[in-house]
Each structure stands twice: as C-alpha cells, then as structure tokens.
Amino acid sequence: MHTLWIIAGMLGIFAGWMLGVETPWLVAAAVALFALAFNSIVSAANHADTAYSTVGVQLQKRHDLIPNLVAAAERYMEHESSVLERVIALRAQAVSGRRSPSDQARLENQITDALRQLVATAEGYPELKADQSFQALQRALNEVEEQLAAARRTYNDAARHLNDTTRMFPTNLLARAFGYGTREYFEVRDAATARPDVAAQFREIRRG
C-alpha cells in the first residue's frame, strides 16, 4: 500500500519541479520520500519476522502437546505402537534444528497427518475416547491447530506484503541496494486446512 503513496509522492515532486518549486523544497521532499520507502521495507520485513516468530510459538505449543497426547493414548493403544512411534519420531525431527518456512511446513504437514491418524485410530478404543485427559488434550490440540492456522495466515500475509514491497517499483531498487529479499510462504495443503473427516479415516483404518 505504501507503494501507492510513494508513487504519488514522486509524481508530486515531478509536478513541483515542473512548476518551478525551489530546489531545497524538492530535495527535502525527496529525502522524506526516500525515508518513507526505506521505512516501509524495514517495517514489512519486521512484520514478517514477528509473524514468523508467532508461527514458531504455536508450533512449539503443538510440539509440547504431542508427548502428553501419546502418553494418554499408549495406555489404551498397546497394539498401535507404529502410529505412536511415527508421531514421536516426526516430533523429534521437527524440534531439532532450524529449517526454511517451506521445509518446516512440509514436516508440520506430516505431523498433522500423523496426529489425524492417531485421533482416527483412537476412535476404535472406546475407553480411550472416554478418557477425560485424552478429551482435554484433543481440545487443546484443536485450539493449538486453530491458533497455528491463524498465525500461519498472518505470516503468509506479512510475507506477501514484504514480497510485494521488494518486487514492486520503486521500492524494489532500495530493497536490492540494502539487501532485503523475498520470503518463502508457510504453505499448508488444502486438505490440511479443513476439519478432519475422522469417520472416513476411521473406516479406512478398519478396512486396511
């Protein structure tokens, strides 16, 4: 949105020059415009950083919930160790090391799938389903998933804004000069954004 004001400002300076406005005024206006353009890039980059750290906080919350969920489930799901092990292994992979947003998103998608499989499998264990701790953990997980989706959407919007700023004229010239680049989006597959169809997954597990 700043680009619109910056272009309007450039046109204003050009019009001032054509109308014979004195040079010091034109220079002052040009400096102000430069500051506006530069600050808009810095602000967009800061917003993207802040938004990405919020995604990180929500991911951390989800990672913290997984051991509790697995602990609650394994008391009843003795014969489903492969499902639980997969969740634990993916979680261990996710909390180790730093990754780019797209790599992190890919790994988180796998965790989402594994958690859905865990919840769908739990449908076959009435005692587990009735367990209050497990129910509370499922609610907490739903909460975190919603918060995570909101943080991800905020980050993607901030990244889109930064990418627009660093690619559009005239801010792209400043961005290139001062080393500001584009950001990757934190993409989630369409299926992952929808509420899980637990019944369908349960039927699939029963069949297979």
Next chain:
Amino acid sequence: MRSESELREFFRRELLPELRGYERRRKLALARVWNRATAIVLVTSIVFSFAIGNPLPLVLAVAWFIYRFTQVVTSLQHDLKENLVSRVLRFWNPDLEYVPNGSIGEDEFRASHLYSSTWNRYRGEDLVRGRSGATDFRFCELRVTRKEQKRSEGTVFSGLFFVADFHKSFRGRTFVLPDVAERTFGSLGRALQGLQSVDGADLVTLENVEFEKYFRVYATDPVEARYLLTPSLMERIVRLRKNGASEIRIAFARQKLHLAMPLSHDLFALDPTKSAISEEGMRTWIGELELAIGLVEELDLNTRIWSKGAPPLARTA
C-alpha cells in the same frame, strides 16, 4: 432447525386458528376506522369547507384519520406479536423467551463500538433470549437516532441487534464492517481505510477475496482476527450477506459476538393492510424469525471443540 413439513404442520395446527381470529379482528378494525373516517371526512368537507370556505376542518379530519389508523395498526401488530411470536419461538426451541418490551441495554450496544456516531435516543423492543445448543444468545429490535435539527432525526442504527457467546476465547477486539470505500474507490479507498482506526483497532487484510470485497476488518491483534475469522466463518458471513443481510456489522469483543443487521421495517411486523391467512405471507414472517434464531447455527457457534469452557487440561505425562 425445523423441517419444511414440520413447519407446514405447525402452521396448519397451531397458527391458523389464531390467525383466523386475528384476521376477523383486523378486518373489523380496519372497516370501522374506514367507515368512520369516510363519514367524518364527508361531513366536514361538505358542511364546513363549502360553508365557511376554509379547508382547515378537512385537513384536521384527514390528520385524525391518519392518527386513528396508526393507532389501530399498532394495536393489531402488538396483539399479533404478543400471541404469535411466543408460540413460534416455543415451537422452534422451548428454551427461548420473548419479552415484547425488553431490549439489549444501551451500554452493551455502545461497548460493541459498531457505530461510532453519537446518539441521543435509544429505543428497543422484541427481545428474544435463550440458549441454542451450547450457546447463550439474545437479540432485539433497536432504533438508535440522533437529533439533527429542531424536528428531524438522523438514524444511527435501525434493525436487529444480536449478541451471543463466542465459542473461542479471545482478548482483543475485532470488527467486521461493510466495505464501501474500496468498492467505490478501489485501491485508493483501501489506502484511505488503512489510515483509519476503529476503537484502537487497525485494518487487517484477509485472504478471502469475496469476503474482502464486501467487508473491511479492523483488529487490535491481526493473529487473533484470523483465529476468530476462520476461512469457514468468513464464507458463512458472506453467505449471510448474500441472503439479504447486506449491511451487517460484526464485533468480537468481551468474549461475545455482536451483530447488527439494519432492517427497513419493524421486526416481526405483519402488514395489517394485507390478509394474515396466507401460508406464503406467514412463511416470509417466519423466515425473518428463522434468520435471527438461525444465526447461532448459521455462524456455527455451537461447535465446541476448543478449550473454552472445557475442564482444565490434566497432566498425563
């Protein structure tokens, strides 16, 4: 929500006898007013106007007729509301209560920050309150006006005001307002909206293109705005807008959803000049009630899969 056949059966069994009685009273009352008005207007216009050459008695007679007609209409509408709204509500959901003279408090309307203009007259009626599924809600008809000049009044809001518990916990404030500037002025309108702030909330751009075409969103926390306005809720709000709620405003504040839906007519009012015994006419009337009561389901406020209101998380590891 009740099915079409249930609604038809309810209309035939419960409402029709009541409506027949109402229809008799309606015809009688209108005929009485009409006969008296005709007689008085005729007498005053013939005897006085021609005799004394002054139209004042005729003007006074017409004014009296309008006054009486309005009185009869108001009384009929009042009776109808008292009798029918409670019945229809009970049919829909026995947990709902109708308070004809009740309304949602002015403080709550003000706290929603949906309308920034000042007002000096706040009137409300037709309060419906109760619980649908797991959600407590209330709605009423409001007419909020400000005095503009000596005798004229400007309308701040006139229509349905709805308040419900929201199913997720939140701390900040998020506002969904009709987007007029962007629809009219495009990018420039959007740029100008960015300079504006609503009760300390800043403009937030959401990714649903259709939603963005109809609405502008201001929030104190952009992440929280997206937490509240999920893709599914945005689609539901767009659907509501397409189904006639064209200028709706929504505020998420104090753990509640506040929705203001401007209406060009009185809530639950049947047209007293038309026959009441018409399934089609009744369906339109019930449709309005259905829209208001159905907001809880339409906005999916009964889904309780999140932590709000749940027992605290037990430690298992």
